[in-house]
Amino acid sequence: MTIRNFTDKDVPDQSGRVFFVTGANSGLGYAAAKLLAGRGARVLLGCRSSEKAKEAMGDIRSVYPEADLRFIPLDLGDLQSVRAAAALVAEEPRLDVLLNNAGIMMPPREETVDGFESQFGVNHLGTFALTGLLLDKLAAGHSPRVVITSSMAHRSGQIDFDDINADKSYSRWGRYAMSKLANLLHMYELDRRLRAGDSPIIATACHPGVADTELARHFPAMMISLLRPVTGLFMNSAAQGAWPTLAAAAGTGVESGQYFGPSRNAEWTGPAREVRPHGKARRIDPAKSLWAISEKMTGVTYPV
Template sequence: MTISNFTDSDVPDQDGRVFLVTGANSGLGYQVAKLLAGRGARVLLGCRSADKAEAAMADIRTVYPEADMRFIPLDLGDLRSVQAAAQRVSEEPRLDVLVNNAGIMMPPREETVDGFESQFAVNHLGTFALTGLLLDKLAQGRSPRVVITSSMAHRSGAIDFDDLNAEKSYSRWGRYAMSKLANLLHMYELDRRLRAADSPILAVACHPGVADTELARHFPGFLLSVLRPVTGLFMNTAAQGAWPTLAAAAGQDVESGQYFGPSRNNEWTGPAREVRPRSTAKRIEPAKRLWAVSQEMTGVTYSV
C-alpha cells in the first residue's frame, strides 16, 4: 500500500518503541517528538542546548503528562559530541528509529570545531557519523528505520568533490543545496548496502516542503518581513511540515528507499506522500564516492 494524504492523525500507536529525534527542541523536530511521545513512544531528544531541550520536554508534558522522554546532548557540528551522543543512546535498552532531522540553512561561511564547512558538516557529515555509529544498535530494534531529512533544494545541488570545504568559493544557497543532495545520496547508498546485507533496517528519506520554522533565520531580514504576513498562503506550519517525517518514521507499509514529501503545490505544502527526487540523487558512482569521502572525514566506518 502506497502512503498518500498522510497527516499526524495517521500515525499509529507507538507504545514500546524508541525514537531518537535530532534537533527536537524546535520546529519540525519538536513537532515530531511531541506527536511520537503522544502516541506512546519513548523519545530521545538529540539537541545542542540542555535548556532548550528541557523547555521543549516541559511543553510536551503540558499536553502529554505521561510522555517518556530523555535529553541527549548532541552537536552535529562536533564529531566528538556525535560520538558521545551515540554512546549514550547505545546504553538505552533499545533503539527502533533514528530520525535525522537537525540541520542548518544558509549561514555565512563558518567552520566547525573539526575544521569543516558548517552546512556540509552539520547537515551531512554529522548525520552520516551518527547513523553509522548507531547502525548496530538499530539492527536489534523492532522494525528499525533510519530517516534522513533532505529538501527540495537538492534539485539544484551538486557535490563539489574538489572543494568540499568551500575554501575556494562559498555560496550560502549552493552549499545548502549540496548538503541536501548529499543527504539523499547517503540514504540511497545506505538502502543499497542494507539490502545487500539482508539487514532488517529500512533507510528512508523525507522533505518538509516549505515550512515556517527557525531554519530560515539566516534569510535576509527584508525578505522575511515581506514573506511573514503571507506565509499561510504557500507554507506549511511546522506541524504540517512534520507530516512527511512522521510518514517516514512511523507510517505503516513503508519500504526501504522511499522518499516522502508534501502532496500539493509542487511539493510545497499538504499531506505527505511518496515523491520522486531528482535523478542525480540516485546515481550510484557519486554516492559511493561520497560514502568513501564521508568515512574518511568522519572516521566512522559502517558495518554494512
Template sequence: MDHFTDSDVPELSGRTFMVTGANTGIGFETAKSLAGRGARVLFGCRSEDRANDAMERIRLDVAGADLRFIPLDQGDLSSVTAAAALVDEEERLDVLVNNAGIMMPPRELTTDGFESQFGVNHLGTFALTAQLLSKLGETEGSRVVVTSSLAHRGGNIHFDDIDASQKYGAQDRYQQSKLANLLFMYELDRRLRAEESSTIAVACHPGIADTELARHLPKIVMLAAPLLKVFFNSPAEGAWPTLMAATSDDIEGGDYIGPSKRGETAGPAHKVPSTGRARDPQLAQLLWDLSIEMTGVDPGI
C-alpha cells in the same frame, strides 16, 4: 497510505525514537506527536536548557510523556560519538530521525574544520547514523530517516572544494548538503539490502515550513515572509512527511516522502520523486568514501 497527517500516526507504545534537533520547529512537532502516541523519545539537542523547555511543553500536553535529553552537537564529531554511546545504553532503538540541520548561514567551520552546512547536515548525520546502526539492527524493522529538502534539486557535490575554501555560496552549499542527505540515504539502504538487514533507510522533506531554520535567508525574503506565510506549512504540518517516514506501515527502504500539494511545498505527506543525480550510485559511492575519510567513522556495511 497516501495523504498522511499526524492523525495517521499509529500507536507506538514500547517503541523508542531518537529525534535530532527536537527542541524546535519540525523536530519538536515530530517529537510531540511521537510522544503523544506512547513512544519513548530521545531528544538529540545541543542545548540542555532548550531541550528541557521543549520537553516540559510536551509534558503539559502529553501526560506521562517518556522523554530523555541526549546532548548532541552535529558540528562536533566528538559530541556525535558521545551521543551515540548514550543511545547505545537504551533498551532499544526503533527509529533514528535525522532532523537537525542548518540553512544558509555565512561561511563557518565546524569544530572539526568542515564547512558548516556540509559538516552539520551531512557529515554529522552520517557519523551518528553509522555509530547507531548496530543498535538499530537489534530491533526488527527499525528505520533510519534522513531529512532532505526541495533544495536538493539544484545541488552538486563539490569534491574539488568540499570545504568551500575557494568559493562559498550559502544557497549552493545548502543545496549540496541536502543532495548529500539523499545520496547517503539511497546508498545506506542499498547496503542494508545487500546485508539482508531488516533495518531500512528512508528520506523526507518538509516542503516550505515556517520555522526558525530560515533565519539566515536574505532580508528581502524575510520582509516578504509574513505575506507568504499563508502558503507555508506550519511546523506541525511540515512534520507530516517526517512522521510518515518514521511510522507509516506503507513505507519501504529507499522511499522519499514529501508534501502532496503545490509542487511539494505544502499539504499532507505522500511518496515523492527525487532527481536522477540523487539516485546516482557512483556519486553516492564517492560521497560515502569521502564521508568515511572526513569523519573517521566507517558504517561497516
C-alpha cells in the same frame, strides 16, 4: 503500501518503540517528537542546548503528562559530541528509529569544530557519522528505521568533489543545496548496502516542503518581514511540515528507499505522500565516492 494524504492523524500507536530525534527542541523535530510521545513512544531528544531541550520537554509534558522523554546532548557540528551522543543512546535498552532531522540553512561561511564547512559538516557529515555509529544498535530494534531529512533544494545541488570543504569558494545557497543532495545520496547508498547485507533496518528520507520554522533565520531580515504576514498562504506550519517526517518514521507499510514529501503545490505544502527525487540523487558512482569521502572525513566506518 502506497502512502497518500498522510497527516498526523495517520500515525499509529507507538507504544514500546524508541525514537531518537535530532534537532528536537524546535520546528519539525519538536513537532515530530511531540506527536510520537503522544502516541506512546519513548522519545530521545537530541539537542545542542540543555535549556531549550528542557523547555521543549516541559511543553510536551504539558500536553502529554505521561510522555517518556530523555534529553541527549548532541551537536552535529562536533564529531566528539556525536560520538558521545551515540554512546548515550547505546545505553538504552533498545532503539527502533533514528530520525535525522537537525540541520542548518544558509549561514555565512563558518566551520564546524572539526574544521568542515558548516552546512556540509552539520547537515551531511554529522548525520552520516551518527547514523553509522548507531547502526548496530538499530539492527537489534523492532522494525528499525533510519530517516534522513533532505529538501527540495537537492534538485539544484551539485557535489563539488574538487572543493568539498568550500575552501576555494562559498555560496550560501549552493552549499545548502549540496548538503541536501548529499543527504539523499547517503540514504540511497545506505539502502543499497542494507539490502545487500540482508539487514532488518530500512532507510527512508523525507523533505518538509516549505515550512515556517527557525531554519530560515539566516534569510535576509527584509525578506522575512515581507513574507511573514502571508506565510500561511504558501507554507506549511511546523506541525504540517512534519507530516512527511512522520510518514517516513512511523507510517505503516513503509519500504526501504522511499522518499516522502508534501502532496500539493509542487511539493510545497499539504499532506505527505511518496515523492520522486531528482535523478542525480540516485546515481550510484557519486554516492559511492561521497560515502568514501564521508568515512575518511568523519572517521566512522559503517558495519555494512
